[in-house]
């Protein structure tokens with residue numbers, strides 16, 4: 001092994017953390033699992049699984065409607081979950097937290113509701129080349145409806161985002177800047193403060209796609225002063241099927257409903273319907289109750305370990321990974337190596353990313369290969385796909401070494 005181990009944070013007990021995640025005991029093909037597909041979804045600690053199971057066993061009911069014991073218990077737990085999310089991301093008010101199905105729905109909600117009400121022909125929606133498809137297509141849909149245009153901030157040749165070019169793209173025609181806080185392919189942490197200030201200077205609003213950020217860096221929406229923030233529970237150790245849209249109260253309050261149905265109304269007649277107050281105006285139908293409770297438990301768990309400690313641990317894992325991959329002939333890491341959170345994507349001369357992923361899978365190593373729902377970024381690099389290692393709080397230097405060794409073996413066999 002050519003590289004030295006990364007320095008281990010004194011009080012970061014990764015083995016204790018690993019013991020909290022039952023799935024890490026699964027043995028694919030009889031091998032020890034090495035799970036490096038955390039950018040796709042993270043695993044769930046036992047406390048989240050138990051919290052959801054306990055909810056179904058002891059208090060399940062529909063929320064906000066039944067006047068009975070179970071419904072009151074369920075409603076209280078669901079609303080407590082909202083407050084946990086509020087405090088976790090530093091929102092000023094509980095009404096600013098809307099539960100959605102995930103990042104994708106959160107962005108669609110803003111594009112459709114805010115975009116539909118505020119965008120006009122000639123207005124510009126500013127994005128970057130590395131956006132996930134779920135932060136591109138909703139904007140294309142609303143652009144078609146309104147005549148607004150997408151303006152894409154170009155990347156430097158190494159895949160980095162220059163501050164100058166970013167500031168140049170945000171002009172008096174900009175109505176919204178919608179950008180990933182952390183790229184799911186490059187792992188770059190975007191210096192969003194500068195662009196938020198510039199957007200506000202020209203009277204535009206900012207949506208941050210935090211799908212890849214919340215589990216890996218501390219996020220405080222009030223300090224950031226972003227107008228909207230979107231993230232998914234399943235990428236922060238919580239269940240699938242639920243996500244969050246944070247929006248500033250004044251903005252959400254002025255926006256029209258996104259979907260119609262139960263719970264989002266105040267009074268319905270065939271002539272005219274009036275809408276419920278925030279956040280219920282945006283939560284039509286029976287919400288994902290157990291999932292909200294599971295998400296809150298996941299955030300408490302994340303908070304108990306500490307996002308700063310996790311970020312430091314992951315930074316060392318990623319640095320170790322970059323060093324090991326740089327030592328393998330014909331392997332090229334996508335994007336700059338600095339300011340990178342949890343994600344390392346790469347291509348290898350002469351071997352297709354899918355073949356790499358398949359080979360590693362047989363060694364018990366789960367990675368991702370493909371376009372990562374970022375086809376414009378693949379086009380920018382002139383590649384159809386890439387391989388991706390993405391880490392979480394429970395990964396170890398030893399796992400990174402096993403993955404790098406398996407990659408070396410794979411390239412030797414397949415080249």
Ligand code: 7TS
Pocket residue numbers: 039040041101102103104105132134135180182183184209211212232368372373
């Ligand atoms: N935005 C970013 C930056 C993402 O990485 C993802 C999912 C989404 C939005 C959509 O999140 P969802 O929970 O609504 O699906 N990214 C990935 C990925 O990189 N591999 O699988 C899913």
